[in-house]
Amino acid sequence: MFALILLLVASQAPAVPGETSLVSSCKQGMASACAALRQIEPKKAAEAERAFQVWKIAEEAREQQESRVEPEALPSAPEPPDCKGQDHHIISRPIARQLERHASLRGLYKARDSRFVTRAKDEKSHCGYQTWHREVDEEVIEWLIRFPKATRKEFEQFLRDIYSRSEMRARFPNGF
Structure with a gap:
């Protein structure tokens, strides 16, 4: 869990000074920016796309954690009465x-x-x-x-x- 939080925080870093808006937009998942960046600087485009994927995975994990309901806390989900x-x-x-x-x-x-x-x-x-x-x-x-x-x-x-x-x-x- 700690690793996911660290990943989330690290992947949401603001644009680096000197970073172009194209790189920044690609990091935010804008497909057109990534396509344009691939034409100009394929290596930076790959890095930006990886950064977006890391952020996306971390975001999904966070949403999943927030939406998780512990079944033990639900009155409608008791242990089966005669479980063997x-x-x-x-x-x-x-x-x-x-x-x-x-x-x-x-x-x-x-x-x-x-x-x-x-x-x-x-x-x-x-x-x-x-x-x-x-x-x-x-x-x-x-x-x-x-x-x-x-x-x-x-x-x-x-x-x-x-x-x-x-x-x-x-x-x-x-x-x-």
Whole structure:
């Protein structure tokens, strides 16, 4: 989280003295300015476009943080009354929302995708949307933001790596 805040602050620096308005406009995401700058100074255009992309990713992450509602705080989302170890959907709704924004993975996955389900060992391991579950979702979402060009193979390997960790294997002995 700190890294995203730092990224946001660093990417919103004002124009550097001596920087042309064309560079500044491109950093603000103006496509016509970027196109014109690419004609004149391709290297500066690439740097300005990267700066805009960094800002855009940080802004999306900030908006996502602001709009996040903790399910535990909602009276309509209690723990299931007779939970004995649930099926765990690896592609949760928050992850699915981020996947729909992802440049290369959009449309490949859906929330609670039946291809990505594992069974919890017992009630303590998984019952509702517990803290560990939210932390894993956040880790996956941050990874998706950091790797906007990730392939399906890379994403699924990242998920397998998470579910291979000892604390996750203790919850889900069958892994993913």
